[in-house]
Amino acid sequence: MNTSKLSRREFLSYAGIAGSGLLLGCSSLTSSKSPLPKFIEPVDNDPQRLNIFVAIKPDNTVEIVSHRVEMGQGSKTGIPQIIADELEADWNQVNVIQGLGDKRYGNQNTDGSTSIRKFYDKLREIGASARTMLEQAAADYWKVPVEQVYAKNNRVINKNTDKSVTFGDLAELASKQALPDVKTLRYKSPKDFNYIGKPVPVVDLHDMVTGNTTFGIDVDLPNMLVASIERCPVIHGQVKSFDASAALKVPGVVDVIQMPATPETVLFFPLAGVAVLATNTWAAMQGRKALSIEWDLGENQSYDSDEAFKAMHKTLEKSPEVVGKKGDISKGFNAAKKVIEAEYKVPYLAHAPMEPPMATAWFHDDICEIWACVQNPQAVMEHAEKMTKLPKETFKVQPTLLGGGFGRKSKTDFTNEAIFLADKTKKPVKVVWSREDDIQLGYFHAGAVQTMKAGLDDKGKITTWHQKTAYPSIGSTFNHQANSPAGFELGLGFADLAYDFDNVLMEKGQAKAPVRIGWMRSVCNIQQSFALNSFLDEAAHEANITTENMILNSLGENRNVNHEQVYGFKFNNYGEKLKRHPYSTERYKNVLTALTAKTPINEKLPKGQGWGIAVHRSFVSYVSVATKVEVKDGHLTIKEVHCAIDCGLGVNPDRIKSQMEGAMLFGLSLALMGKIDIKSGKVVQSNFHDYPVVRMNQAPEIVVHLVNETENAPGGVGEPGVPPVAPSIANAIFAATGKRYRELPLNQYLSV
Amino acid sequence: MIKLNVNNEMHEVDAPDDMPILWVLRDLLNRKGTKFGCGIGQCGACTVHVNGQPVRSCITPVGIAKNAKIATIEGVDPKGEHPIQIAWKDNNVPQCGYCQSGQIMSALTLLENNTNPSDEDINNHMSGNICRCGTYPRIKKAIKDAAVAMANNAGDK
Ligand code: FES
Ligand code: FES
Numbered sequence: 039m040n041t042s043k044l045s046r047r048e049f050l051s052y053a054g055i056a057g058s059g060l061l062l063g064c065s066s067l068t069s070s071k072s073p074l075p076k077f078i079e080p081v082d083n084d085p086q087r088l089n090i091f092v093a094i095k096p097d098n099t100v101e102i103v104s105h106r107v108e109m110g111q112g113s114k115t116g117i118p119q120i121i122a123d124e125l126e127a128d129w130n131q132v133n134v135i136q137g138l139g140d141k142r143y144g145n146q147n148t149d150g151s152t153s154i155r156k157f158y159d160k161l162r163e164i165g166a167s168a169r170t171m172l173e174q175a176a177a178d179y180w181k182v183p184v185e186q187v188y189a190k191n192n193r194v195i196n197k198n199t200d201k202s203v204t205f206g207d208l209a210e211l212a213s214k215q216a217l218p219d220v221k222t223l224r225y226k227s228p229k230d231f232n233y234i235g236k237p238v239p240v241v242d243l244h245d246m247v248t249g250n251t252t253f254g255i256d257v258d259l260p261n262m263l264v265a266s267i268e269r270c271p272v273i274h275g276q277v278k279s280f281d282a283s284a285a286l287k288v289p290g291v292v293d294v295i296q297m298p299a300t301p302e303t304v305l306f307f308p309l310a311g312v313a314v315l316a317t318n319t320w321a322a323m324q325g326r327k328a329l330s331i332e333w334d335l336g337e338n339q340s341y342d343s344d345e346a347f348k349a350m351h352k353t354l355e356k357s358p359e360v361v362g363k364k365g366d367i368s369k370g371f372n373a374a375k376k377v378i379e380a381e382y383k384v385p386y387l388a389h390a391p392m393e394p395p396m397a398t399a400w401f402h403d404d405i406c407e408i409w410a411c412v413q414n415p416q417a418v419m420e421h422a423e424k425m426t427k428l429p430k431e432t433f434k435v436q437p438t439l440l441g442g443g444f445g446r447k448s449k450t451d452f453t454n455e456a457i458f459l460a461d462k463t464k465k466p467v468k469v470v471w472s473r474e475d476d477i478q479l480g481y482f483h484a485g486a487v488q489t490m491k492a493g494l495d496d497k498g499k500i501t502t503w504h505q506k507t508a509y510p511s512i513g514s515t516f517n518h519q520a521n522s523p524a525g526f527e528l529g530l531g532f533a534d535l536a537y538d539f540d541n542v543l544m545e546k547g548q549a550k551a552p553v554r555i556g557w558m559r560s561v562c563n564i565q566q567s568f569a570l571n572s573f574l575d576e577a578a579h580e581a582n583i584t585t586e587n588m589i590l591n592s593l594g595e596n597r598n599v600n601h602e603q604v605y606g607f608k609f610n611n612y613g614e615k616l617k618r619h620p621y622s623t624e625r626y627k628n629v630l631t632a633l634t635a636k637t638p639i640n641e642k643l644p645k646g647q648g649w650g651i652a653v654h655r656s657f658v659s660y661v662s663v664a665t666k667v668e669v670k671d672g673h674l675t676i677k678e679v680h681c682a683i684d685c686g687l688g689v690n691p692d693r694i695k696s697q698m699e700g701a702m703l704f705g706l707s708l709a710l711m712g713k714i715d716i717k718s719g720k721v722v723q724s725n726f727h728d729y730p731v732v733r734m735n736q737a738p739e740i741v742v743h744l745v746n747e748t749e750n751a752p753g754g755v756g757e758p759g760v761p762p763v764a765p766s767i768a769n770a771i772f773a774a775t776g777k778r779y780r781e782l783p784l785n786q787y788l789s790v
Numbered sequence: 791m792i793k794l795n796v797n798n799e800m801h802e803v804d805a806p807d808d809m810p811i812l813w814v815l816r817d818l819l820n821r822k823g824t825k826f827g828c829g830i831g832q833c834g835a836c837t838v839h840v841n842g843q844p845v846r847s848c849i850t851p852v853g854i855a856k857n858a859k860i861a862t863i864e865g866v867d868p869k870g871e872h873p874i875q876i877a878w879k880d881n882n883v884p885q886c887g888y889c890q891s892g893q894i895m896s897a898l899t900l901l902e903n904n905t906n907p908s909d910e911d912i913n914n915h916m917s918g919n920i921c922r923c924g925t926y927p928r929i930k931k932a933i934k935d936a937a938v939a940m941a942n943n944a945g946d947k
Contacts (some may be wrong), residue, residue, distance in 0.1 A: 110886030110923045239882055246887035247875040249823020249863030253888060256822040264817070289806065318817035319826075320809045392827055392835060392888040392922040441825070441888025442922050473828040692882055696925070700885055703924030726832040726920060735913040737926040 090142055091121060091161075092168040098192060098206030100127045103135045105143035106153040107413055108242070109391075109440035109447070110700070111756045112693030113153035115240045117161060119233040119689055120154075124165025124226060127205070128192035129233060134241045139415025139435030147414040149448045149557065150612065151657040151754025154689050158752045166223040175212035176203055228748065235747070237692030242439065254396030254411030254438045255470065262398065262466040263292060265459050266322035268329055269311035269479050272719035273553055274300055275335040276310045284328035285314050290321025294329070295462050297455065303518040304554050306421040306450040309479060313459055319470050339719040341552040343485060346716075347383060350487040350508040350549050358506050358545035359522065362533045362605030367493075370502025370541030374493025378580050380573055382490070383781040384565035384764075386714035387483035388723070389558050390731060393441020394476040399456035400466035406433050406457060411440040413448040421450045422457050433457070444559040444704070449481050449515075477729050478721040481556025482714060484509040484549075488532075488569035493541075498581025500592055503539040507532055507566065508547030512555050522548045523562070526610055531566035531656060531761060533607040536626050537574075538594025542605065552716055559704055563656045563761035571652035571765030572780065575772065585651055585769065586634055596624035612658050618751050619658040625684050625746070629653060629660040632745045633682035637664045646670050647677070648773025652762035657754025659685035660745075663702070663762040667770040674788040676706060676736065676767065681759060682743040686750035698742040698759045705763025706738075707731040710790040711783050736790065792856060796821065797865030807853030811845075812836045814852045815862060823863040823891050827920065834919030837892040838862045844899045846918075863891035866898070873943060874898060877936035885923035893919050897933050905941050907933060 093101040102121050108114035118134045121127075137143055145156065169189045176194035177184040186197050195202040205212075228234070245251045270276065282294035293315040300310045314325035371377055397410035406428075412418050415435040423430035440447055452469055459467040486509035493502035511527060513520030523532075523546045533544050558564070578588035598620035601609035611619060630653045639649040646669050653662040666678040679702045688694050711730045715722040723729040764782060771788075772778050779787050794801045796819060803818045815821040815838070824847060827835030831846040838847045839861040840854075866872050870879065874894055884890045893916070900907055900915040907915070912930050921929070 108886075110884075112885075237882075239879065240884070242887060243879050243882070243884065244870050246884040246890050247878045247894065248866070248868055248870045249821075249891045250868075251887055252822070253825070255826060256816075258820060258822070318813060320813035320817070323829075390922060392833070392886065392920065393825070439888075440886060442886045444922075473830070473833075696882065696885055696928070699927055700924035703926065704922075725830055726828050727830070731920060731922055732924070732926075733917045733920060734926045734929070735917040737924070740927050 090140065091164045092125065094205050094209040094212065096206050096209055098131055098204045100125070100132045100192070100205065101135050102132055103137040105137035105146055106148040107136070107415070107437040107440055109148065109413065109443035111153070111697055112240055112690055113148065114242070115238055116154055116689045116693060117157065118241070119238050120158060120161040121165040123231055123233040124162045125169045126189035126191065129238065131192050136437055139419050139437070141416055146416050147448060148443070149413055149445055151756045151758065155614070155658065155752045155754055158687070158689070162225055163220060163223060166225055167218050167220070170218040170223060171212045171215040172205055172208050174215050175208045179203065179208070179211060234689050235691065238690055240693070252438050253393050253441045254409070255393055257398040257409040257438060257468060259398065259400060259466040262468055263315040263317065263463060264319045264322045265313045265315045265456070265467050265469045266319070266326040266472065267297060267311045267313040267455060267469065268326050268331060269297070269309040269475065270300070270333055270335070271478065271721070272335040272338045273304070274338055275333050276300070277312060278332040278334045280312050280329060280331040282329060284330070285325040288316070288321055288325040288328055290316040290318055291325035292316060293463060294325070295459060298458065304515055305424070306417065306454060307425060308451055308455045308458055315459065315463065315467065322470065323472065335719060338552055341716055341719045343386060343552070343716040346549065346552065347485060347487060350547060351381065353547035353549070354487065354489055354506045354508050358547050361528055361544040361546050362601065362607035363543045364605050365541030367502050367504050367541045367543045371493045374502055375496045376494045376580060377491065378494070378576060379489070379491045380576060380780055382488045382565070382569035382572060384486050384568055385712070385782060386485040386553070386716065387558060387708055387712045388477050388480050388714050388729060389444040389446035390477060390729060391440070391442030391444055391446055394471035394473055395447060395452035396468065396470055397453040397456040398466060398468040399453065399460035401460055401464065404432070406460065408433055408435045408453055408457065409438055410435070410453050410456070411438050411447055412450060412453060413440065413443045414450065417448065418450045418453045421454055425454050426457065426461065445557045446480055449556055473726065474724045477724050481515060481554040483558040483564065484511070484551070484555045486562070486565040488565060490569055490573040492573065492577050494577065494581055498583055500539050500577055502541040503537070504543045505532070505569070506545040506547060508549045509562070509565070510549045510551035510555050512557055514551035514555050521550050522546055525608060527562045528607070529609045530562040531570060531654060532562065533605065534601055534609045534621065535605070536599060536621070536623055536655060537592040539592070544605065544607070552719065553721065560656060560757040560760035563654065564708065564764070567652065567654045567761030568764045568768070568782065571654065571762060572768050575650065575765070575769040576778065579772070586630065589630060589653060590627055593623045593627055596627070598622055612754070614658050619753065621655065625660045626653060626655060629682050629684045629745050630662040633662040633664055633680060633743060636743060637680045639664050646774055648770045648775070650766045650769025650771070650773055652765040652769065654758070654761040656758045656761055659683060659753035659755065659758040661758045661762055663766040665763070665766040665770045667767060667774055669771060669774050669788060672788055674710070674771065674784060674790050676738040678739050678741070679706070679763070680741040682745050683755070683758065684745040685753040685755050685758065686746070687752045688744060688747045689752065691744055691747065694744060694755050695742045697755050699740050701757070701759025702740050702763055703732050703737060705760045706736070709764035709767050709782055709784060710736070711785050713783050792852060794852070794855060794860060795858070796860045797862060798859070805852055808851045811838065811847035811850050811852050811855055811860065815847065821862055821864055825888055825891055827889065834896055835889050835892040837895040837919065839895060839899065842899070842902070844896050863895060866894065873939035874901065874936040877932040877939060880935065881928045881932040883925050883928040883932050885925055889919065889921045893921065893929055897929070897936070900933065901937055901940055906937055
């Protein structure tokens with residue numbers, strides 16, 4: 039992504055209007071042609087123009103594009119906060135525009151907790167560049183050197199005369215300025231930040247409390263058809279035959295269309311099935327119920343998740359493959375005073391965003407417009423090209439608000455379904471996923487088995503560590519032959535080990551994917567942190583020291599760990615350079631001690647109550663969690679959850695807090711109740727009654743501490759809260775009852 | 791044709807009696823503020839009021855609302871100045887926002903009958919409304935704030 043701007047002439051022809059203002063690129067032109075008033079007509083792309091974030095209007099308003107999507111994490115506010123700050127814009131004059139899918143923005147895949155950490159510097163550059171152009175324009179106007187002027191609060195001020203001129207008045211002049219050399223840009227000193235680090239309310243707040251939002255499900259177009267699709271319940275099964283006559287009799291149903299066969303490598307292609315299209319959602323759903331389909335369920339119909347867990351256990355016993363090592367574990371175990379072993383299991387999980395996947399597509403005038411709740415608009419374009427063989431530029435993707443995402447909506451199978459049906463019918467088509475579709479046919483978090491073995495010396499110090507894991511890989515979605523955890527998955531809290539043991543062996547085993555596998559909020563950190571933090575707690579009890587001391591001792595010296603050097607494991611550090619985001623055991627320790635200093639984890643408790651702790655680094659941020667539970671008459675109550683996050687520089691502390699609150703409850707849901715079973719190749723659960731998520735009566739008090747809010751480069755926020763939650767609960771239950779639960783969810787042992 | 795009173799406006803819709811109110815509102819009347827989350831009465835995203843009672847519109851056939859008053863999020867206060875909306879904004883409650891129409895419609899009926907709800911009252915009344923993003927602590931706080939504001943407003947009158 040480079041900063042570039044449109045020439046005046048280009049701008050005029052681009053926008054078709056005269057007398058407008060500064061434009062550092064532009065995707066923000068409202069066209070009367072757009073059928074949806076809230077959305078902006080996709081504009082023509084020019085690969086030369088790379089910066090399309092800022093436009094100043096003659097009325098002194100500032101349009102700032104948020105190029106990532108909004109699903110509750112707050113980046114639609116955080117991104118413009120950064121730009122507006124460097125720009126010296128007045129927040130009250132800022133209009134935030136949702137960016138279309140467009141590679142000029144750089145990566146738009148809103149996952150991996152990347153929106154701020156990957157773009158912070160670039161967004162400041164964009165703001166500073168625009169501000170410089172405004173300052174230069176004012177200097178030209180007053181005929182003074184640019185050093186004599188400065189921007190503040192949507193105006194540029196002349197230092198000598200104290201006269202000022204608004205951004206709006208400067209807009210036209212500024213747009214004629216040459217693009218400043220990036221190297222010459224001046225950046226604000228953090229002490230002068232107006233918006234970075236401030237709890238700015240989210241830009242859609244008013245619409246959210248008045249019911250005026252547009253999510254994927256809310257898109258409506260003239261003559262639009264709504265599609266409800268009956269998909270094959272077993273992956274790689276196919277439609278043998280179907281009878282649509284009863285469906286077609288349902289009032290409102292206008293068409294029944296067979297979906298294409300599921301390809302061997304599932305990618306983001308549609309699943310095999312039959313679509314019922316109607317003039318409204320209810321009719322489409324009723325029509326779908328009236329379908330009669332004969333399936334060829336294929337070979338996956340014999341899959342059973344319980345059996346698969348046993349098979350994973352076996353592969354770890356028999357034929358693991360080395361992932362990383364240090365020292366010699368057999369010598370270490372021989373010399374150990376005590377050896378402990380445990381096996382942990384986390385089941386398959388579904389994302390269950392509050393809004394199921396929804397997508398609308400419409401072919402017209404040689405383009406296909408798409409409005410959908412997608413996390414990755416550019417992936418929509420790429421995968422539409424794969425399916426239709428039309429050039430990806432054909433697809434103009436306008437992300438709506440997302441009613442939650444959690445990784446599910448990074449997969450663009452549902453937009454491909456809408457595109458397929460829109461092409462067949464030559465009408466706008468909205469594909470509506472039911473909750474049952476969402477729970478049963480998504481891209482699941484893979485069930486996993488992890489075995490742990492540790493050797494302790496006579497002082498209770500862990501000297502030797504042997505860990506093995508097996509689960510179906512996300513890689514299987516992109517290559518059907520992938521059948522063991524990939525490096526990027528093992529680097530999510532398994533092989534990126536923080537702890538300093540003399541002898542370490544890390545191994546993995548094989549597992550075949552029985553469903554589509556995808557990434558879900560914090561991904562493999564879920565199971566890998568559960569095993570790691572549970573086992574450290576077990577070791578602490580074995581050594582008769584506090585878990586906090588076991589963790590701090592085991593972390594060893596303050597140092598930056600290089601996993602490639604220590605273990606021969608190529609750790610990709612969440613796509614960040616170790617120089618910018620070192621793997622710091624000091625920050626690991628700090629985030630834990632900052633929490634325990636403020637939380638009474640060693641208080642004397644009544645019988646049946648206990649505290650548990652866990653700490654984890656993920657998405658280059660550090661999070662600790664302390665949970666207090668009560669177990670009484672077989673019932674588990676989560677009484678309090680306290681957490682601390684060190685995510686480096688925070689842009690919006692209120693949204694960091696809200697993400698942590700959300701992550702605590704997301705972690706609680708999966709720890710207490712999250713479980714997807716697969717029997718005869720089909721997902722057993724179907725809706726919130728049998729795939730429950732936490733409700734208000736189960737939600738504890740949550741306390742969030744932000745640690746080191748200004749030091750260090752920004753790290754991830756959306757995901758890192760989740761991994762320590764489940765082990766903190768299991769550890770608390772052990773403290774309360776002496777019972778160790780090594781398999782999630784906990785409602786198989788206790789009522790919740 | 792079915793005659794419906796939605797937010798004190800009369801509408802005529804051509805819908806079968808068994809079509810749930812949710813889809814009548816959303817697809818036939820283009821009132822999109824009421825959301826779909828589960829379709830089986832489990833999540834509360836679709837909560838509206840029928841004659842002042844909170845109902846899950848995804849499982850409530852429109853036929854029963856023929857002579858009733860339906861109230862939706864769009865009718866609370868389009869300016870967003872109802873005390874409950876103000877409390878929601880003051881506490882920055884929403885994350886994704888998708889469940890919030892239903893949360894607000896449920897909370898309103900709690901506050902209509904209980905001017906000073908305890909944590910337990912709130913839990914009991916609100917546990918039918920799922921928020922997958924996890925905004926419960928803030929919803930609880932906002933309900934209490936709104937209760938205070940509404941009590942003060944009532945005192946003023
Ligand atoms: S959509 Fe009606 S209760 Fe969930
Ligand atoms: S705010 Fe997202 S589901 Fe409640």
